[in-house]
Amino acid sequence: MTSHEWKIHNPDGGKRVIVTKDLPGDRWLRLLIRADCRVEICTSTDALSVAEIKAAIGSHCDAVIGQLTENWGDTLFAALKAAGGRAYSNYAVGYNNVHVAAATRHGIPVGNTPGVLTETTAEMALALTFAAARRTGESERFLRAGKYQGWLPTLFLGKLLQGRTVGIVGAGRIGAAYGRMMVEGHKMHLKYYDLTPNSDLEAYIKDYAGFLKARGETPVTCERSDTLEDLLKTADCVSLHTVLDQSTHHLINAQRLALMKPDAILINTSRGQIIDETALVAHCRTHPDFRAGLDVFENEPALEPGLNELENVVLVPHIGSATSWTREGMAILAAANVAGILMGFPVWQQPDIAPFLKDNLPQAAPSIINALALNLVGPHGATTDR
Numbered sequence: 001m002t003s004h005e006w007k008i009h010n011p012d013g014g015k016r017v018i019v020t021k022d023l024p025g026d027r028w029l030r031l032l033i034r035a036d037c038r039v040e041i042c043t044s045t046d047a048l049s050v051a052e053i054k055a056a057i058g059s060h061c062d063a064v065i066g067q068l069t070e071n072w073g074d075t076l077f078a079a080l081k082a083a084g085g086r087a088y089s090n091y092a093v094g095y096n097n098v099h100v101a102a103a104t105r106h107g108i109p110v111g112n113t114p115g116v117l118t119e120t121t122a123e124m125a126l127a128l129t130f131a132a133a134r135r136t137g138e139s140e141r142f143l144r145a146g147k148y149q150g151w152l153p154t155l156f157l158g159k160l161l162q163g164r165t166v167g168i169v170g171a172g173r174i175g176a177a178y179g180r181m182m183v184e185g186h187k188m189h190l191k192y193y194d195l196t197p198n199s200d201l202e203a204y205i206k207d208y209a210g211f212l213k214a215r216g217e218t219p220v221t222c223e224r225s226d227t228l229e230d231l232l233k234t235a236d237c238v239s240l241h242t243v244l245d246q247s248t249h250h251l252i253n254a255q256r257l258a259l260m261k262p263d264a265i266l267i268n269t270s271r272g273q274i275i276d277e278t279a280l281v282a283h284c285r286t287h288p289d290f291r292a293g294l295d296v297f298e299n300e301p302a303l304e305p306g307l308n309e310l311e312n313v314v315l316v317p318h319i320g321s322a323t324s325w326t327r328e329g330m331a332i333l334a335a336a337n338v339a340g341i342l343m344g345f346p347v348w349q350q351p352d353i354a355p356f357l358k359d360n361l362p363q364a365a366p367s368i369i370n371a372l373a374l375n376l377v378g379p380h381g382a383t384t385d386r
């Protein structure tokens with residue numbers, strides 16, 4: 001790393017905050033500056049190594065905003081603690097790159113950015129679903145290659161999803177939003193697999209089914225599958241929305257792919273390691289009517305050999321949350337996590353983080369994963385700007 005790869009804002013600020021990638025918008029920066037932070041931003045687009053981040057932390061650093069491409073384990077939390085660090089926020093809702101127990105051991109609160117990625121990521125899952133079902137990548141490549149000779153009754157026949165069954169694995173915020181989009185937009189029946197029932201989602205779809213019935217239309221159904229296998233066997237399209245941990249690593253493997261309908265669609269906008277990518281490549285090769293839409297990859301940015309040669313796979317480079325609104329919102333939440341802890345504010349205890357996107361921010365850290373373990377949970381303060 002060279003010094004020109006860092007830019008410094010508010011050099012006289014009393015607290016030193018490292019931001020390992022430049023973030024969109026400027027409200028997040030203003031928020032940190034108002035909290036008396038000197039903000040040092042790495043302008044390189046390369047993922048920083050542990051050694052590079054450790055060097056950037058140096059002997060004095062109050063807080064860091066880091067990225068999902070970085071390995072935040074004991075080494076970095078020890079370095080941050082030794083440098084007087086008091087807060088870390090991931091610029092992501094997912095935090096499989098963070099060893100939260102290590103942070104807790106060092107007494108460092110870890111923030112993430114939930115709530116602003118929900119609809120955006122669900123929309124990407126939807127985009128991949130229809131790109132896969134209607135073969136848009138494949139047909140665009142055909143067109144651009146100058147192969148289109150005119151309309152044909154059999155050209156790029158795809159799959160109609162209206163009225164079929166969509167399966168969601170993990171019915172949390174993003175999974176449920178995707179499920180509702182598929183049900184409301186395309187009158188699909190919904191199956192979901194989740195260790196915890198989502199009664200809100202079930203009630204919502206029941207109400208929607210009542211609305212359709214009242215209009216003389218076929219009502220949609222919603223069912224929680226007892227087993228993942230049942231969902232995989234019966235769904236026409238399966239979208240993955242689980243967190244990545246030991247229990248979900250390679251959740252979709254060769255055996256489970258073999259259970260799916262030969263022309264099913266598999267979508268992944270969560271984390272790449274949930275699918276055994278070697279098994280997926282083999283499955284897609286032997287099942288040409290099977291389709292996959294992937295935003296995330298097992299060893300990203302590398303692709304499993306053979307993946308990018310498959311016509312029945314749609315690939316995008318981990319852009320599920322890539323809208324300006326969401327990425328700016330993530331930056332505000334990450335900055336508010338860090339600033340909130342540095343200012344001694346309590347942790348926000350409500351699932352709705354929308355107040356942090358309005359003009360007057362609550363005096364609280366919006367989302368601290370290890371708040372309970374660190375005894376940081378208390379009543380949130382009154383709404384004031386900072």
Ligand code: DGY
Nearest residue numbers: 091092093094320321
């Ligand atoms: C997250 O926030 O976890 C996403 O993967 C970023 O798009």
